[in-house]
Amino acid sequence: MRVDKYLWCIRYFKTRSIATKACKESKVRVNGDLIKPSREVYPMDKITVRKNQVNYELIVLDTPDSRIGAKLVDIYRKDTTPKEALQKLDLLKYSKDYYRKKGTGRPTKKDRRDIEDWHTEGAIGSSEEEE
Incomplete structure (x- = not known):
């Protein structure tokens, strides 16, 4: 077969x-x-x-x-x-369901800004720990 x-x-x-x-x-x-x-x-x-x-x-x-x-x-x-x-x-x-519930659609502009702020805070926090 x-x-x-x-x-x-x-x-x-x-x-x-x-x-x-x-x-x-x-x-x-x-x-x-x-x-x-x-x-x-x-x-x-x-x-x-x-x-x-x-x-x-x-x-x-x-x-x-x-x-x-x-x-x-x-x-x-x-x-x-x-x-x-x-x-x-x-x-x-x-890992895919950590932020948005299923069926809520695309992130809004406010959601996107919150995500970007969260990512930039993580990058800043990691550089402070290294010093």
């Missing part, structure tokens, strides 16, 4: 074209090698997928005939992603 189709079948990508694009952009490796979307995958191949600033690592256990349900994904792959990488993903989520 093609690697782009495999990643789509086990639900790492929402569409097959997105999986193909990731392969073309060198975000997918099989056994440490950069690959083309047409590369065949076999059981016991190690796949590394760079997605959302995290390197997901998985081992192919079997190839499905077609796209499968989310509950059946573990039959066809073994996830060996380090826990540190998944914790990094959680930290990224929290």
